[in-house]
Amino acid sequence: MQKTVLITNGRFFGTLDLIRNLSENGVRVIVAETTKFHLCAYSNANAKNFLIPSPRKCEAGFIQRLLEIMKEEQVDLFIPGWEDVLIVSKHLDQFPSNKVFTSDFALVNSLHNKWEFSKLLTRLGYSTPTTFIINSQKDLQNIPFSSFYLKYCYSRASNGTIFIKDKSKIPKIDFDESSPIIAQEPIFGNQYSTYSICHNGKVTAHATYPYNYLKCDPSKSRTGYCLSFEEVEHVGIYKFVEDFVDKTKFTGSIAFDIFEDDGVLKILECNPRLTAGVSLVSQQNNLASAYFNEVDRPLFPKKETQVQYAIASILYRTVPSIKNGSIKPFILTTFKAKDIVYHSKDLKPFFFQPILGIYLLYIQIRFKKPLISAFSHDLDYEGEY
Secondary structure, eight states, X not given: OOOEEEEEOTTSHXXXXXXXXXXXXXXXXXXXXXXXOOGGGGOXXXXXXXXXXXXXXXXXXXXXXXXXXXXHTTOSEEEOOSTHHHHHHHTGGGSOTTOBSSOOHHHHHHHHSHHHHHHHHHHHTOXXXXXXXXXXXXXXXXXXXXXXXXXXXXXXXXXXXXEESOGGXXXXXXXXXXXXXXXXXXXXXXXXXXXXXXXXXXXXXXXEEEOXXXXXXXXXXXXXXXXXXXXXXXXXXXXXXXXXXHHHTOOEEEXXXXXXXXXXEEEEEEEOSOOTTHHHHTTSSOHHHHHTTOOSSOBOOOXXXXXXXHHXXXXXXXXXHHHTTOHHHHHHHHHHSEESSOOTTXXXXXXXXXXXXXXXXXXXXXXXXXXXXXXXXXXOOOSOX
């Protein structure tokens, strides 16, 4: 009998790649979104579209509509596609048992909240940057570092991250009780990101990828939004992920940002949700088997698999790659890596990208937000509202 999977966040490139993979492997995929303008709306892999309330504007309506869809469409598995996973996990007891791909709110929040995640890593014995919670401007003067990073506990892709070079020149910070601020020591080394699919402490699929041609500028941020991905084999990183997932008995999608310096791993951040890394795992694998926990061993991409979001990468990474001297590897990646959006048998999403760009520009202007924030503004979780 054909299985049905419900996914949110149809605007995301990774979601498009995921629904294509599931559809090609016999799964009926339906997509629920807060907007009519999203990539998956035009994909052949999407059997049905649903317009739902934003979880930020109407949490109760968001949950109620998802429950109705799951019942009406006889959904076998619901995969939250972004930070709406935190809202869903808060109401997990209202959903059918074992049909929502996430863990309980306490665990998911402790992974997404940067302060709680830092404390969790320390309790479990992993190495992580020294971190302090900041409640006032005065607290900043007590930080025992000459330079450090400031981040909101609820944030993503370095949005709002500030690098403080000199404590005597700290700018005035706006404090928000719903999303406290942390101060974190600078760390250095090679940066990696991961993506894993997990069931009750067991990893069923995994990918590890470095920041290819993007050299981090510490005056801005130590991270950013990666737009091209290349699978690398890193035994130490996989062992960490496997161990962490086992200790927390995590279920769902999970991703980590990790630094390695002289063979020592320092765990920076965690995203307990779908990330772009899914596009590496999907290239040679049947992801339905991983999401439904039907594999005997974890699925991995082939080594040196390369994928990219070509148009976004060209638009937003060409100038930075020229400025930081990495234009040559950038060009090589652009010509070598497979574009995730383009698919010869599913062309509409590729040609829809200019329209999506215009819509994003409208959102930026209307809500006065930078690009990445505008892209996911109504699905981002930033504490209690």
